Amino acid sequence: MDCQLDQVIIHQILLSLRSTVLRRLTALFKKNVISNWFTIHLCTFILLNNYELATSHDRSFAIRHNLSAYYSNYPLLEGFHAGAKTLLAYFHFICKGSQPFALNWSLEEDVGFARFDQEQVEFMQFISDEVRKSGETFKQLKNSKQYEKNLYLVSQMYEPEWTTSNTL
Numbered sequence: 001m002d003c004q005l006d007q008v009i010i011h012q013i014l015l016s017l018r019s020t021v022l023r024r025l026t027a028l029f030k031k032n033v034i035s036n037w038f039t040i041h042l043c044t045f046i047l048l049n050n051y052e053l054a055t056s057h058d059r060s061f062a063i064r065h066n067l068s069a070y071y072s073n074y075p076l077l078e079g080f081h082a083g084a085k086t087l088l089a090y091f092h093f094i095c096k097g098s099q100p101f102a103l104n105w106s107l108e109e110d111v112g113f114a115r116f117d118q119e120q121v122e123f124m125q126f127i128s129d130e131v132r133k134s135g136e137t138f139k140q141l142k143n144s145k146q147y148e149k150n151l152y153l154v155s156q157m158y159e160p161e162w163t164t165s166n167t168l
Contacts, residue, residue, distance in 0.1 A: 025040070025043055026090075028040050028043075029090045029091075029094050029095060030094070032094055032095055034113060034114055034115070035115065036095075037095060037097075037100065037114070038114075038116060038120055038124075040091065040095055040097070041091075041097065041100075041157075044087050044088075044090075044091050044097070044157060045154055045157065047083075047084075047087055048084055048087060048088070048153040048154045048156075048157065049153075049154055051080045051081065051083065051084045051153055052148075052149075052150060052151070052152055052153050052154065054076075054077070054080055055071070055077055055080065055081075055147050055148045055152075056148040056149075056150070058071045058072050058073055058076070058077055058148070059071055059148040060148075071148075071168070074168060077147075077168055078168050081147070081167040081168055084153045084167075085164050085167070088153070088156055088157065088162065088164070089164065091157060092159075092162045097157060098157065098158055098159060098160050098162065099160075100114070100124065100128075101124075101127065101128045101131045101158050102128075102160065103124075103128065104128075105121050105122075105124045105125035105128055106125055111124070131158040134155070135158075137155075138151070138155035138156075138158060138159070141155055142155065142156060142159075142165065145167075147167055147168060
């Protein structure tokens, strides 16, 4: 029953929304305006985290069913990771995605250009502080090549000198 429900959701809902979401996100990236940055950040975060969850689930499935392969569905995961690399490349190279995390969001003169509301500013300050605290952990995570680990992909959003890496 679980598998049937998954298939209905995938084929009746998600696939029809896929092109709309990708088209709208691509348009936001290509406009390359500061007012879109917060939305781009959140969308990229959610999509990358979803890839991480799918990778973790795939690894757990392989373990649970004693498969000889490390993952149960390499072709699916390769597609996910290709999508993740594309998202990260757009995030870093089109909208300079990691730069806002180097700012001091508590100083109006440093961040007034963004025109964020107070809640967004507080969120950015919190995330920026967490990124600074986790910098070394994020580097170790990327170098570990443990693709199924939480934050493996998301942490790469915050790399100031991000470069793509081989996956799977």
